Amino acid sequence: MEDIRFARSVIYVCAHSDKGAMGLIINRPQEMEFSEILVQLGVLDEHQAIMLPDRTRDFIVRNGGPVEMRRGFVLHSDDYLTDSTMPVSEEICLTGTVDILRAISGGRGPRCALMTLGYSGWAAGQLENEIANNGWLTCRAPQDLLFDTDLESKYDRLLAHMGVDPSRLASVAGHA
Template sequence: MASRDTSPLTEDDPGADGYLAGQLLVAMPGMSDPRFARSVICLCAHSAEGAMGLVLNQPLDNLTFDQLLSQLGLDPVPPARRIRLTQGGPVEGSRGFVLHTADWETEGSLEVMPGLALTANVEILKAIAEGGGPREGLLALGYAGWGPGQLDSELQQNAWLSVPADEALLFEGAPDQLWRRALAKLRVDPSALSGAAGHA
């Protein structure tokens, strides 16, 4: 069996256009919006039209994968395998998105970056429940959204740090440790951060 690859799924640097799709946004300690305090967000789309991402470290406490399958009428329950559920953000909280490795795709799957995809089709949940589907994945209900130029402005105000995504940060470890682990990848000590310092 091949060893786990925890290297970035794509280059460390944002594209030449300055957009950050495929990067992780790590909230600075001075984050003014309590919904995003200490949040880590995988940015799935970022362009002049705006941005969309999924919060990775706010677990859903009131819903299990088995319960979700039952609600959607998908078999089998109990499933052959499960994925983690997270509250993806404050927008469209009843809409589900699966962030996953790109070794599996279906109609409508969106490439976030090489090696990482986003699917909002129930076919992926059925495949996972049957023991197939992508090698790694998580299900987010809702998402975080920004209008044109909004995220860029927040980055300039040092509301977020950006961190290259890798599979270990995306899919492994305890959610309550993710904020510190993401900062550690940048070799940043959380206690040394203030709301006025940082880079984007």
């Protein structure tokens, strides 16, 4: 992608219909820490935030995209469900309410989860057009890559998973 906001981005598409698409960038860290978000939302006070277990304190908040960058989303395994949880696939769900943040901070959250601030969105037909113009490579999301925390190498590892040699990618393409 020529758009710097999406260069080397790995995006998990959560919703796609004839009305448009919505996805989360999963390989870009956000500057804000999870504990800061919990304090800002009143889930914990500052003292409680300091006492969080390492697993929770080190929970990486990711930059999900340029749209509504103050809105949070948690993409997670299907072992955590509330009334506001939306299934994305057979094994993956999306929750955008503070309840899941409370559950994660209390050790009652889903087995696998990632949190983003913001999302990426496309108008009707826009994503299909970008794919047709070779702007994106697509594949099914392997869960081990989806939820792992090695954000720096995620793009290259996903290309390898797809069998794509990045040195053979070109920024322009023709159509036969």
